Amino acid sequence: MSSSVNIHDVFIPLYLRALRNTSHILTKGISHSTASGVPESSVLSWRLAPDMNPLSFQVQNICNIAQNLIVVVLGTPLPNNEVKGATVVDLQARLASTIKLLENTTREQFEGRDVATVTVRELGARMEGLEYVQEYGVPNFYFHVGMVYALFRSHGAPIGKWDYLRGGN
Template sequence: MNPPQLYTASVPVFQRYLRQLSLMLDAAQAEVTKGRVNEAQLLEARLAPDMLPLHLQVQIAAGFVLRACAPLQGLPVPPLGSPAPGLDGLQALLRERQSYLDTLPAEAFRGAEARVIGSDAGRAQLQLPATEFLQHFALPNFFFHISCAYALLRQSGVPLGKQDFDGLHRYR
């Protein structure tokens, strides 16, 4: 029997791009270790004054794993928690989310398409059919925050390219 559609549309995608985000943070750590990038400044870097800093972009991306997968299984969203400070703390958070994803049984997503999922979107309250929730809200927001993290890392001098974002392209 094939795994449920919303499992295959979510869990493997989250797994892949959390790995890519972790690799991007590895590259940032390498630049910090070489003395080319200041870790404290990097973590607080913003694309614009009214945008969130890097550390929160990573935390929010990781939070969307729980915010999407728990309700798709018909479960409440567990507490998101706060990571330990620094790049090491963000890496620990990403490992924690990967472990969560690794334990999810595909069968727990069976029947998810019939669910209506409620979520906060800023100050808006959403009630969306599960497929729409995943495709129009959870995944786009996950990718938005990863894209912001990527842009902040690039802006801060971390040598990244498109291949680091998706793991598919090759330019080097």
């Protein structure tokens, strides 16, 4: 069977770039907050709305969603590396380990996975791999990446569109 879209070729580079940019935004935002006298614990609990998950969750969830490219699309279980009571150092380590995990995948692993039926536990659904990535994975991933940016921006961190798009590059 010949795959029409190799998920690795299209989506791994997007996820890697956004993970690196999130790390950059976290570094720049924490630096600004620390210089402004805001304790790290306060920063990590920031929310845009009272019923929204805090900044620490947003970063962890970015990693979870990126890892789900492997878990859902390839059907490969990963060890639980959830960070509880996270510090910025923990979150940066989690981002780095997620980047390394994605960097260690190969295009061959994803051959034919665009049309393979995958099970999406949190949706209670089965769909094709490409459908999952396009309709659930990518939008959910970028929603949480945007929240990290928005949280720091709303608290005065000197970040802009280029930090979101290009990170430290």
